[in-house]
Amino acid sequence: MKSRIPVVLLACGSFNPITNMHLRLFEVARDHLHQTGVYQVIAGIISPVNDKYGKKDLTAAQHRVAMARLALQTSDWIRVDPWESEQAQWMETVKVLRHHHSELLRSLPQTEGPGDKPVSPAPAAVPELKLLCGADVLKTFQIPGLWRDAHVQEIVEKFGLVCVGRAGHDPEEYILKSPILRKYQHNIHLAREPVQNDISATYVRRALGQGQSVKYLLPDSVITYIKDHKLYTND
Amino acid sequence: MENSEKTEVVLLACGSFNPITNMHLRLFELAKDYMNGTGKYRVIKGIISPVGDAYKKKGLIPAHHRVIMAELATKNSKWVEVDTWESLQNEWVETAKVLRHHQEKLEASNSDNQQDSPSLERSGRKRKWTEQREDFSQKKPPQPKMKGMPEVKLLCGADFLESFGIPNLWKSEDIAQIVGGYGLICITRAGNDAQKFIYESDVLWKHRSNIHLVNEWITNDISSTKIRRALRRGQSIRYLVPDLVQEYIEKHNLYSSESEDRNAGVILAPLERNTAEAKS
Numbered sequence: 403m404k405s406r407i408p409v410v411l412l413a414c415g416s417f418n419p420i421t422n423m424h425l426r427l428f429e430v431a432r433d434h435l436h437q438t439g440v441y442q443v444i445a446g447i448i449s450p451v452n453d454k455y456g457k458k459d460l461t462a463a464q465h466r467v468a469m470a471r472l473a474l475q476t477s478d479w480i481r482v483d484p485w486e487s488e489q490a491q492w493m494e495t496v497k498v499l500r501h502h503h504s505e506l507l508r509s510l511p512q513t514e515g516p517g518d519k520p521v522s523p524a525p526a527a528v529p530e531l532k533l534l535c536g537a538d539v540l541k542t543f544q545i546p547g548l549w550r551d552a553h554v555q556e557i558v559e560k561f562g563l564v565c566v567g568r569a570g571h572d573p574e575e576y577i578l579k580s581p582i583l584r585k586y587q588h589n590i591h592l593a594r595e596p597v598q599n600d601i602s603a604t605y606v607r608r609a610l611g612q613g614q615s616v617k618y619l620l621p622d623s624v625i626t627y628i629k630d631h632k633l634y635t636n637d
Numbered sequence: 638m639e640n641s642e643k644t645e646v647v648l649l650a651c652g653s654f655n656p657i658t659n660m661h662l663r664l665f666e667l668a669k670d671y672m673n674g675t676g677k678y679r680v681i682k683g684i685i686s687p688v689g690d691a692y693k694k695k696g697l698i699p700a701h702h703r704v705i706m707a708e709l710a711t712k713n714s715k716w717v718e719v720d721t722w723e724s725l726q727n728e729w730v731e732t733a734k735v736l737r738h739h740q741e742k743l744e745a746s747n748s749d750n751q752q753d754s755p756s757l758e759r760s761g762r763k764r765k766w767t768e769q770r771e772d773f774s775q776k777k778p779p780q781p782k783m784k785g786m787p788e789v790k791l792l793c794g795a796d797f798l799e800s801f802g803i804p805n806l807w808k809s810e811d812i813a814q815i816v817g818g819y820g821l822i823c824i825t826r827a828g829n830d831a832q833k834f835i836y837e838s839d840v841l842w843k844h845r846s847n848i849h850l851v852n853e854w855i856t857n858d859i860s861s862t863k864i865r866r867a868l869r870r871g872q873s874i875r876y877l878v879p880d881l882v883q884e885y886i887e888k889h890n891l892y893s894s895e896s897e898d899r900n901a902g903v904i905l906a907p908l909e910r911n912t913a914e915a916k917s
Binding site: 425430433476600622 | 659714857872875877
């Protein structure tokens with residue numbers, strides 16, 4: 403078999419709380435990249451946003467990280483990384499990508515070459531880090547003032563984007579409308595979720611506040627955690 | 638106590654469950670929240686009743702696998718359980734009969750529990766139950782439920798309601814019995830299609846007070862058909878079905894293009910039966 407390019411998927415977001423839909427993004431993206439025949443997804447990272455992000459109703463990062471960790475207990479390839487949430491300040495997504503990219507390079511096995519010179523690893527073994535997002539994030543690139551053009555460019559040029567959209571939606575349009583995205587569209591992978599699934603964390607929080615069941619929308623272990631810590635109650 | 642005035646409800650979901658998905662499980666949660674929220678009902682139990690193999694639906698894998706998957710899926714539920722009675726019948730059983738079976742079973746167990754009691758009121762109840770049994774055997778339309786007895790109601794998605802309109806799939810008296818005698822809880826997408834369907838059907842309109850439409854505010858498109866398709870294509874079904882179900886499917890390699898061809902070209906049992914009855 404031709405050697406494939408190893409890929410690590412990074413998802414940034416609130417995860418307030420993590421739902422089955424977030425977990426599906428990873429599964430769908432991995433299937434899509436594998437079907438290209440070019441990539442081999444070796445890991446997934448969930449990076450919950452910092453508390454300083456200041457989003458309304460954002461539960462403390464400590465809880466959001468703990469819930470993601472519980473949700474991923476049964477996954478053998480996705481993990482949560484608290485680094486972003488532990489920083490003193492909120493930071494731009496591109497900086498989170500830079501951090502994880504340097505971590506990846508650092509963790510590569512440093513093979514000792516002859517003459518005690520460290521040999522840089524074979525190029526094929528260097529994993530690519532790609533940002534995983536829902537197709538709605540592509541849309542936000544167009545919102546004035548939300549993203550810096552230089553950052554969008556760095557994300558698509560240096561790293562790459564894997565977008566999961568629903569059947570019926572047309573993320574190509576967002577790409578064609580933006581000169582930067584258009585230029586780097588070879589680095590943007592559009593995956594389609596074959597099963598429409600609108601579980602939003604907002605819906606989950608509202609249902610929890612109203613005392614309604616959220617079972618089967620998020621893992622049981624996360625629901626237990628929410629109840630034990632009395633998160634997302636209306637008061 | 639407030640609870641004693643509420644009608645106890647048992648939710649029964651009939652279907653292929655080929656395989657059971659998180660969407661099936663959500664139907665129960667949504668229906669329970671809705672019924673309890675009316676203040677008039679208290680949902681005490683949910684029953685999943687996988688259809689028997691004699692249903693002859695295309696791609697239907699053997700009932701014992703479908704039952705085991707449903708059992709695995711409800712392992713962590715405190716109130717939903719699987720019942721194998723329907724799946725163990727040699728012939729396909731009409732949904733109205735499955736409802737009757739479960740209503741009778743409930744009434745029998747309730748009256749067993751009360752047998753030792755010397756209370757007049759309770760023995761009166763029991764007599765009533767015997768009378769009801771006779772009514773059932775004479776195939777009369779169902780009768781009003783005994784006071785204080787739990788009521789079995791059919792839980793379904795909007796597509797089920799609309800299947801009432803498919804020629805020969807349902808006997809009209811069965812539809813009348815289901816909606817008139819037992820009641821329907823139908824989970825629908827936000828929008829009015831189900832209401833319109835009820836409005837346009839005389840029998841559903843007549844019994845509309847017995848049809849509870851529950852809005853599902855988030856689109857949940859997980860269907861068993863899509864799960865089987867994803868499996869045939871080697872795509873992940875993780876987080877769409879419970880982990881234990883996914884493991885079971887993989888372990889037994891349940892869904893393939895071969896399994897999808899089961900019953901290919903065979904007429905669905907209700908169509909076969911109802912068409913034959915219409916001709917005779």
